[in-house]
Amino acid sequence: MRDGRRWGVWVGLGLAMAFLVLLGWAFIERGRTAPTRGPAPDFTLPLYEGYDGGLGISEFRLRDWRGRVVVLNFWASWCKPCEEEAALLESLWRSYRDRGVIFVGVDYLDAPSAALAYLRRFQITYPNGPDVGTRISRLYRITGVPETFVVDPKGEVVFYKAAPIRPGELEGILDSLLAPRN
Amino acid sequence: MMGRGRFDVLVLGAAILAGLLKVGGAAWAQSPTPSPVSDDAVNRVAKKLYCPVCENVPLDACDTPACVQWKEEIRAMLGEGRSEPEILAFFASRYGMRVLAVPPPRGIELGVWLIPAVGLPAAALWLALRLARWRRGTPAPETAAEVLPDEAAQALDRWARENW
Amino acid sequence: MEAALGQGILMLAWGLGAAGTALAFWAGFRHRPVWGEVARRIALVMAPLLSGLVLLLVVALVQDDFRLVYVAQVSRRTQPLFLKVTALWGGQNGSLLFWSWLMSLFLFVAMARPRRIPGDLLPYVTGTLLLTQTFFLTLNLFFANPFEVFLAPPADGRGLNPLLRHPGMIVHPPLLYLGFVGFTVPYAFAVAALLAGRRDDLWLALIRRWALVAWLFLSLGLLVGARWAYDVLGWGGYWGWDPVENAALLPWLTATAFLHSVMVQERRGMLKVWSALLIILTYALVILGTFITRTGVIASVHAFARSAIGPPFLIYVALVLVGSLALLAWRWDLLRAENRIESWLSRETFFLLNNWLFLAIAFAIFWGTFYPMFSELLFNEKLTVGPPYYDQVTGPMFAALYGLMGVIPFVRWRRTPGVALGPALGSGALAATGMAALAWGLGVRQPWALLGFALCAFAGWGTLLDYGLGVRARRRATGEAWPVALARLVRRHPRRYGGYLVHLGVVLIGIGVVGSRFYPQETQRTLGLGESLTFGGYRLVYQGIRQYVPAAEPDVTVTEAWVQVYDAHGRPLASLYPYVLQYESGESLTPPALRATLKEDLYLLLSGWTEGGNRATFKVFINPLVSWIWIGGLVLILGTLVAVWPAPLPAPQRLPVGQPVREQPAVP
DSSP: OOHHHHHHHHHHHHHHHEEEEEHHHHHHHOOOOOOOOEEEOOOOOOOOTTTSSSSSSEEEEEGGGGGGGEEEEEOOOTTTHHHHHHHHHHHHHHHGGTTEEEEEEOOOOHHHHHHHHOOOOOOOOOOOEOOOHHHHHTTTTEEEEEEEEEEOOOOOEEEEEEOOOOOTTHHHHHHHHHHHOO | GGGGSSEEEHHHHHTTTTTTOOTTTTTTOOOSSSSSHHHHHHHHHTTTBTTOOOOOOBGOOOOOOHHHHHHHHHHHHHHHTTOHHHHHHHHHHHHOOOOOOOOOOOOOOOHHIIIIIIIHHHHHHHHHHHHHHHHHHHOOOOOOOOOSSHHHHHHHHHHHHHOO | OOOHHHHHHHHHHHHHHHHHHHHHHHHHHHOOOHHHHHHHHHHHHHHHHHHHHHHHHHHHHHTTTTTHHHHHHHHHTTTTTTHHHGGGGHHHHHHHHHHHHHHHHHHHHHHHGGGGSSSTTTHHHHHHHHHHHHHHIIIIISSSOTTTSSSSSSSOOOOOOOOGGGHHHHHHHHHHHHHHHHTTTHHHHHHHHHHHHHOHHHHHHHHHHHHHHHHHHHHHHHHHHHHHIIIIIIISSSSSOOHHHHHHHHHHHHHHHHHHHHHHHHHHOOOOHHHHHHHHHHHHHHHHHHHHHOOOOOSTTTTOOOOOTHHHHHHEEEEEEEEHHHHHHHHHGGGSOOOEEEEEEEHHHHHHHHHHHHHHHHHHHHHHHHHHHHHHHHHHOOOOOHHHHHHHHHHHHHHHHHHHHHHHGGGGGGOOOOHHHHHHHHHHHHHHHHHHHHHHTTTTHHHHHHHHHHHHHHHHHHHHHHHHHHHHHHHHHHHHOOHHHHHHHHHHHHHHHHHHHHHHHHHHHHHHHHHHHSEEEEEEEEEEEOEEETTTEEEEEEEEEEEEESOOOTTTTEEEEEEEEEEEEEEEEEEEOOOOEETTTTEEEEOOOOOOSSSSEEEEEEEEEGGGTTTEEEEEEEEEETTHHHHHHHHHHHHHHHHHHOOOOOOOOGGOOTTTOOOOOOOO
16 A cells, blocks of 8 residues: 555656646747748648739648748738838739749738738738638747748748838848849 | 837737737727627627737737727627627637637547546545545554654644644 | 945855755754754845845835846836835846845744754755755846846836836735745745654644745735736736636645645644645745746736746756655655544545645646646647636535535534534525525526525534634633623634634635626726716716826826716716826726725726717626625635734743643734
């Protein structure tokens, strides 16, 4: 009987240790920030109807576009700062789409009707879709909106900004990524 | 809050402790045009939802722009005649299980209910069995009272036992 | 200047603490009481050193010394003096120093009278307490240093977080910290007894009062926190089952279980291991709660800013939990029970049941609080576990505790003859039925609410009956008048009757909780100037609105509405002024305007306005019986004070062996 009790204590100790491991893991996870370098996490984004950017797709899967430069923008219609960059992003898309750059808007925690109204208001044409279940935003560990990532043809994150994009900020990166390698 | 020119969820955390966050004057004011769906009807549903922008604050008590928008969405859906379970299901499917105040008892979410529902009665049963065994068992052999080294120790012992 | 001095003292304290810890344990293991005494004196030095540090920081805050990073974070020139001082615990680094300081005060009080600590425990108690102190000093010195300086100081600071400017928030953290820190002392005794291999239970007798004092502060902290949430947060409630609230409630539950189990240990020599486990668990939960609150591991509205204290804290949590449990396993045999359960119908069985319930409630809350973390890590699914879970899982168990409370005064140790219980339970059942009938008459229809009120009446009746029987017995024996007999009865048996007074407080809290949880009403309406709304027997008229910037706090805009409240007959009841505070920083607060009566609270929020204030939106809550929670809280505190009031330790030379200890002095 005494051994039985000791056994109980060891089970308790084991559970306590397991809990501590989880706690430590959670702590490390909490401390991790957005991927600013290295491989961009893959995701599949269902697109709003009519917002496929002329790519002829109904959902955007990042892996399928390896070899292209992808600009990934997290936004929401209730986000005032997002409005500052909306028109700029659209004009960049228009000028870079022919050179193979893809812009993708991930709509974070948004009501569909408000989101579509926002897209119409800023005459946005590049692919856009809702972040269903906030899965993509958690993959990219965003802490708010807007946030923008640029993924190079090898699928690596090469640029990250957690604030509205200003004129002239993206052009340099996109140009250098598109420049023919010597 | 808007100093960094973006909507920062972390900073929001502190602000939302207040239950309300006002960005500008108009964003959070109620819609001036009276809607056929009352605020109370909206709040009844909103109470059961948690917007991820304000973690652990029920939607009805949260007035960030995102939450105001969610509430308007609920208002619109109620106006279309959709029922409360339908609305909750819509929000859960679109924004994930985390928006529900309590996970439904199925799948992975079952765990939150299962462990207390099974574990606690099991622990009670174990306790009852132990008690029964304890009742039958013989008392542990009397351990010799420790010899207290000096008078001071004895006085302390008496004081502790008699005053408490 | 202050910074350099502060750094210096901090380093000195840290060095002394680390050396003292090592010395104390060495003295214990090697049986060198002289060195143990040296370690004890080192422990005594902590309080003056840390008081000096706190004083330095307060001086820096008051003098607007923005060279210090901490001062710039939590203060600004225009901040009122009072808030400059309380900014000491308004941010991470300062509050950790504050914590260290409180710890050093407890350390001082515990170690100042070595006569109250058995000689073989003294070095280990010293060592454990100093270890904790050194751990916090490590945080203060290396990870969250409040004396860090800017290379180029700013002209002004950021000012105190608006939420912390409320009086409730100013007293709530210190009370909670006192409760948390207070449990270090019982924990240190438990560890010392296990290390020293004490076969007896003197150590348990010695820590009962410490545990009760810590429990008192923790209860106060929880109550004030609830009141603050009610008065400031503006969501209509006082308890939201937020992870941080839960983190503070968990040690309270295990500590309450301990306060009960230790009685069984005292009277029957049982549950020694269990009591030691409960104290260890309580302390581990205190540290764990602090960890999750301050590192944001669990998403909570209370989260502190991220900081570097996470890793050392995690290591400390692990050390406390694993180290103490291993120690307990090692010494298991020393703490074996001296007796056995003799009857199902005995006080010890009921106390075991009580302990099981407290632990089960604690586990359910723990599980709900951490399940989202498990789920996200293991299944990549983010979840919310909100109030319905806690209400449904813990509600029935809390109800069962109230049932126990009504019975326990009449259940005897070892075995209870059934006839002794009959009349007490019969009258209790009558009281419960009467209460349920009364509630039904007042319109209560929900079965759980009826049961809740009935159980409160049952528990309250049992407690009052025990008081009544005691007073009657005393009157018969002495012929004293009722009030005299009552006062002397309580004075004679402060623990018993203080404890039952706590039970009465808990009963009143229960009534408030049942009323406000089952029958809250709320509505939200937009009114034009002069328009009114009728709700729950009140008529509220929107009279006006104004906006101003208070001179004392120029960084806030106050928008205040004026609402006149009438009853159903048109008689004016009150003028209420709900307001909104909008801070330059973008944060805002919507404190309610309250009209509280014993029957219900009318809780009014201004939640928005348009057209320059011509239309305003109000949220109205009617929360029945909430006042009883605060009244019950006061009764609970009073009861604890009665139970905890100390008797002096008589000087040994005046106590010839074999003679009874002097009569305990009166409770004032």
